[in-house]
Amino acid sequence: MFRRGPVAFEVSDYHENGFAAPIRVLGDAETGVLRDEVARLRREHPSDAGQFLGTNCHLLLPSFYDLALSEKVLDAVEAVLGPNLLVWSSGFFLKDPGDEKFVSWHQDSTYWGLEPPEITTAWIALTPSVPESGCLRVVPGSHTQGQVAHVDSFAETNMLSRGQEIAVDVTEDEAQDIELQPGEMSLHHVRLVHGSEPNRARYPRVGFAVRYIPTHVRQNGGRTFAVLARGRDDYRHFDSPPRPDAALSPTAWDTHQESLRRTNAILMATAAQETAAPGHRLKGVD
């Protein structure tokens, strides 16, 4: 059992099943402030908020940089990954009611080019993430089977960058819903098979996913950014970007664009370009 202050979960569950949830990391007031910030950004930037919130928004928005480095989140991540931690990427998974967006069954490890596969995602709910709103669904224990082959669909309503999905069927009785209330998070292993259905609720489903690695993990295919979140980095496998000085400031935009350029180059390096629709644009690093 990991217990520090109000944060508690069975670490052995994470190692056996590939995930742990629910873990409370935010109070109601903090959750409300962050949720309002996302809603405001979406209102003020209707055409491009989806894009910039989708990938590495911790480099654009101080509040989400601080959330990624916040104590309760890091205490839980440290319990599964150890004391020396980097934030490799982050992004919102936003599903509005009725927009048909879904996430196909996949393993995160497929295209990220990170080795060894000791990566965990903290998925923090800002609105209820339940079956009706299209919560995360996982196949418990699937992280132990190694890397499974994926195919790229580039389907428009698929929220993943390449519409990648595992090349084997997942049956409904294998899958488990991860239900989270606002302010709760789940942790999932990079090899865990997971996905999600469209949002059938009457409110947006808003989840902030942060990808953590221990400092010894390496990036294949190039040099990307990672923020030292806790402990020390004796390896220096990544370049270290600054905390954004203000939300959407010019320097934060420069850092953000550079992070996307580097990660997208790696993501698309192995893409089946010939199957991509002409003019296809990356949606993010997932």
Ligand SMILES: O=C(O)CCC(=O)C(=O)O
């Ligand atoms: O939020 C979702 O529905 C999917 C999230 C996901 O695939 C991930 O965090 O790796």
